[in-house]
Amino acid sequence: MSTGTTKLDVVVSDVVPVNDLVTRFHFRRRDGELLPTFSGGAHVVVEMRDGERTRLNPYSLMGSPLDTREYTISVRRDDVGRGGSLFMHRNVRPGLEMVVSYPVNLFSLDRRARKHLMLAGGIGITPFMAQTAQLAAEGGNFELHYTCRTASLGTYADVLRERYDRRVRLYHDDLDERIELDRLLSTQPLGTHLYVCGPAGMINWVRDRAASLGWPAETVHFEHFAAPQPGLPFDVTLAVSGKTIRVDEQQSLLEAIEAAGVDPPYLCRGGVCGQCETNVVSYDGKFIHNDHWLSEEDHRSGCKIMPCVSRFEGRSLVLER
Amino acid sequence: MGITFRKETFRDDFTFKNSPEHIRRFPFPFHEDAYMYAVNIEPHVVGPKGSVLENLIDVDEHYVAEMQDRALVLAEDPLRCQSLPHMTLAGWDLLELLMEQQALGYPEHFTLTRDGDRWRWINRPLGIDDTFTFGDTSTLPYGPMEYITRQSQGDFCILDQRDGNLWMDAGMVTTQADWSLDFDIGMNFFEWHAPVPLAHEKGIFVRALKFLTNIQQGKPARRLNWTMTINPRLDTSPENYHKWGPDRATVTPENVGDKVHLRVELQSFWRLPRSNGIVFPIRCYLIKMDELVTQPKWARRLHRVIRDLPDELANYKGLTRYRPALVEWLSKLDDGSATSPGFGPD
Numbered sequence: 001m002s003t004g005t006t007k008l009d010v011v012v013s014d015v016v017p018v019n020d021l022v023t024r025f026h027f028r029r030r031d032g033e034l035l036p037t038f039s040g041g042a043h044v045v046v047e048m049r050d051g052e053r054t055r056l057n058p059y060s061l062m063g064s065p066l067d068t069r070e071y072t073i074s075v076r077r078d079d080v081g082r083g084g085s086l087f088m089h090r091n092v093r094p095g096l097e098m099v100v101s102y103p104v105n106l107f108s109l110d111r112r113a114r115k116h117l118m119l120a121g122g123i124g125i126t127p128f129m130a131q132t133a134q135l136a137a138e139g140g141n142f143e144l145h146y147t148c149r150t151a152s153l154g155t156y157a158d159v160l161r162e163r164y165d166r167r168v169r170l171y172h173d174d175l176d177e178r179i180e181l182d183r184l185l186s187t188q189p190l191g192t193h194l195y196v197c198g199p200a201g202m203i204n205w206v207r208d209r210a211a212s213l214g215w216p217a218e219t220v221h222f223e224h225f226a227a228p229q230p231g232l233p234f235d236v237t238l239a240v241s242g243k244t245i246r247v248d249e250q251q252s253l254l255e256a257i258e259a260a261g262v263d264p265p266y267l268c269r270g271g272v273c274g275q276c277e278t279n280v281v282s283y284d285g286k287f288i289h290n291d292h293w294l295s296e297e298d299h300r301s302g303c304k305i306m307p308c309v310s311r312f313e314g315r316s317l318v319l320e321r
Numbered sequence: 322m323g324i325t326f327r328k329e330t331f332r333d334d335f336t337f338k339n340s341p342e343h344i345r346r347f348p349f350p351f352h353e354d355a356y357m358y359a360v361n362i363e364p365h366v367v368g369p370k371g372s373v374l375e376n377l378i379d380v381d382e383h384y385v386a387e388m389q390d391r392a393l394v395l396a397e398d399p400l401r402c403q404s405l406p407h408m409t410l411a412g413w414d415l416l417e418l419l420m421e422q423q424a425l426g427y428p429e430h431f432t433l434t435r436d437g438d439r440w441r442w443i444n445r446p447l448g449i450d451d452t453f454t455f456g457d458t459s460t461l462p463y464g465p466m467e468y469i470t471r472q473s474q475g476d477f478c479i480l481d482q483r484d485g486n487l488w489m490d491a492g493m494v495t496t497q498a499d500w501s502l503d504f505d506i507g508m509n510f511f512e513w514h515a516p517v518p519l520a521h522e523k524g525i526f527v528r529a530l531k532f533l534t535n536i537q538q539g540k541p542a543r544r545l546n547w548t549m550t551i552n553p554r555l556d557t558s559p560e561n562y563h564k565w566g567p568d569r570a571t572v573t574p575e576n577v578g579d580k581v582h583l584r585v586e587l588q589s590f591w592r593l594p595r596s597n598g599i600v601f602p603i604r605c606y607l608i609k610m611d612e613l614v615t616q617p618k619w620a621r622r623l624h625r626v627i628r629d630l631p632d633e634l635a636n637y638k639g640l641t642r643y644r645p646a647l648v649e650w651l652s653k654l655d656d657g658s659a660t661s662p663g664f665g666p667d
């Protein structure tokens with residue numbers, strides 16, 4: 001049973017610098033047909049062919065789900081990351097043929113909500129671009145609070161203000177503006193759902209405060225792509241396929257397994273969906289678990305690993321793959 | 322040339338039957354001589370020509386009669402079709418899916434033309450030609466889910482996905498094997514599966530849910546399920562138990578071949594694009610024993626499956642009362658020779 005992602009052959013139709021850090025990329029289908037419909041909050045996995053290597057990074061779709069002539073994503077340049085964003089910024093030009101996955105939504109709107117309260121930090125704004133477009137078109141009730149470092153790095157802040165006016169509040173770090181979170185969370189009408197997307201610290205803060213203030217867990221939604229962490233190289237034995245492979249520092253364990261010609265299941269490649277869960281046969285060393293899927297108990301047990309985001313340091317690791 | 326639709330009934334005089342071609346394409350659900358629950362999910366991809374998998378949404382010779390039977394059920398009991406308020410968008414998703422698939426598979430019977438939001442839908446077997454605005458419920462005679470499922474074979478559950486679970490928040494359910502949408506509406510995957518024996522202990526539902534919540538757009542999946550029904554009755558609902566329950570006591574060694582039907586559900590799972598929900602079509606196929614045993618392999622195998630079925634499953638499926646008569650009848654067609662692997666007839 002293959003659970004790999006269905007793919008779309010696309011061509012880059014436009015590349016638009018948005019500010020010092022962020023560039024927007026537009027994709028159309030190579031055959032000129034419409035792209036598949038998607039729902040606000042969905043992402044695609046973009047395949048980057050970089051010489052010998054293929055990088056696979058998830059990016060939220062930020063266009064309106066009502067317009068499927070093109071998909072748009074915004075990529076923030078990360079100078080110390082694994083290089084996916086640098087590849088996008090340096091190598092991707094209009095006319096380049098690329099492959100992206102079908103949309104997958106792990107950050108879906110709860111359609112029962114009477115009101116959608118959205119909190120964005122930095123590039124975490126992108127899924128909200130699509131969700132607000134979808135809600136606005138159907139007369140949905142939403143309010144967006146958006147924190148950015150400076151006005152000039154407030155990606156799409158101007159667009160959002162223009163589209164939705166007072167339904168959007170902006171906070172600038174350099175001006176010491178802060179979301180008054182406790183007040184915000186304690187003054188919402190019954191039936192409000194909370195959505196947060198941004199850096200890990202922000203997500204944890206918001207989830208924490210919401211829990212303390214009595215928000216039921218099922219009304220708090222968060223999108224957190226753990227960007228695969230670079231780390232030290234390590235060796236792995238794949239017991240089922242009888243291979244020993246090396247995971248180098250710029251590669252995820254999942255990518256290394258794929259490069260060895262093994263086709264393991266995956267969906268999100270971000271540690272949230274659970275598809276890539278892999279049993280550990282034996283190990284001597286320490287796990288660096290970066291996923292949001294396994295329980296703490298699973299993490300402690302040393303029996304399981306999510307190869308899309310997690311790594312290992314030590315003498316030996318044998319996986320059931 | 323298209324399908325010749327049969328005139329037939331699923332109640333009262335029960336004139337339903339399968340043509341010889343439809344007997345051969347019957348989705349026989351046993352690939353070996355025994356049966357037990359498993360996570361039997363596989364990708365829903367197109368199968369061989371002339372099989373029920375030739376198209377991902379199958380339309381067959383019973384289409385018109387089934388739609389008439391559905392209309393009769395709904396006239397008596399409108400609660401067979403329900404959609405909670407947040408599910409309307411998913412209903413539009415389903416309308417799109419079923420119109421596209423039926424028009425793609427059976428262009429001689431169905432045509433869909435789109436001009437932006439203006440859609441025209443022609444359903445020749447049912448004599449329908451409607452133009453409407455996609456997304457605007459006021460332009461259709463029913464809500465989108467009810468509109469299209471009155472024109473599509475099989476039952477449909479639409480599941481909302483939230484909190485890592487699936488919730489039965491909408492559906493059109495008139496051809497069910499003894500369960501009730503009105504009872505299950507609003508329940509989650511574990512709640513509505515609570516009555517099923519043995520499968521919970523085997524961890525089947527935990528794993529199945531993990532798979533289903535990850536179903537992707539463009540990658541539907543499917544599984545087969547089966548039970549048995551006395552007389553070719555589509556509506557074996559708890560609501561109408563008084564009408565069909567007593568039929569089980571009418572099986573005699575003489576009438577097994579005519580009365581006892583194998584009932585197979587081809588269940589599929591599809592991610593819906595706008596709502597991010599999942600639709601679960603349950604397409605029901607009926608075949609009477611006399612028709613089924615025209616394929617000797619099926620006769621031998623069914624005999625062994627029913628004879629050796631664990632009692633918990635036989636009870637749950639409601640076979641206990643007539644199982645001895647059925648096994649006795651089938652045993653005469655089983656010479657003990659080996660059956661080839663796989664589902665198809667020899």
Ligand code: HEM
Binds near residue numbers: 514
């Ligand atoms: C979201 C999709 C699904 C829906 C809406 C659904 C719904 C149902 C319902 C309503 C029943 C009847 C329960 C009763 O007795 O009241 C049932 C039975 C059952 N379901 Fe599901 N189901 C789904 C998916 C699955 C999957 C993926 C599996 C397993 C891999 C599964 C396995 C079973 C089994 C084994 C039974 C007992 C059937 C029998 O023995 O006749 N279901 N399901």
Ligand code: FES
Binds near residue numbers: 307
């Ligand atoms: S691919 Fe989703 S958790 Fe690893």
